[in-house]
Amino acid sequence: MRRRLLDLLACPACHHFPLKLIVEAEEEGHGLPKEPDKPLCERWCAYIEDEPKDPGNCAECMRVDIVSGKLICEGCGAEYRIEAGVPRMLPPS
Numbered sequence: 001m002r003r004r005l006l007d008l009l010a011c012p013a014c015h016h017f018p019l020k021l022i023v024e025a026e027e028e029g030h031g032l033p034k035e036p037d038k039p040l041c042e043r044w045c046a047y048i049e050d051e052p053k054d055p056g057n058c059a060e061c062m063r064v065d066i067v068s069g070k071l072i073c074e075g076c077g078a079e080y081r082i083e084a085g086v087p088r089m090l091p092p093s
Helices: 003-007 056-061
Strands: 020-028 064-072 079-083
Antiparallel strands (some): 020 064
16 A cells, blocks of 8 residues: 555544554565655645655655554544555444
8 A cells, every 4th residue: 555545534433634644664665756846645745744745755755655553543543554555444333
């Protein structure tokens, strides 16, 4: 999973945005992009944990894939695991 995905994800339980990312393991990514003309993220940059501002951050951010960790909803407290690079976003039962 790449940090850029957090620009698109909201909590499936309460729809809170953005989710907080806790990284446990990451690895060097493949197919690295060139520096874009404008930030790739539109609403939330998980690399700087703020609104996207500098497109120079994008190439650096896209160099790593998150292999394991978790996403935490600060709205309702739900936690979603990231396993083998895939966020497990099923709503809590």
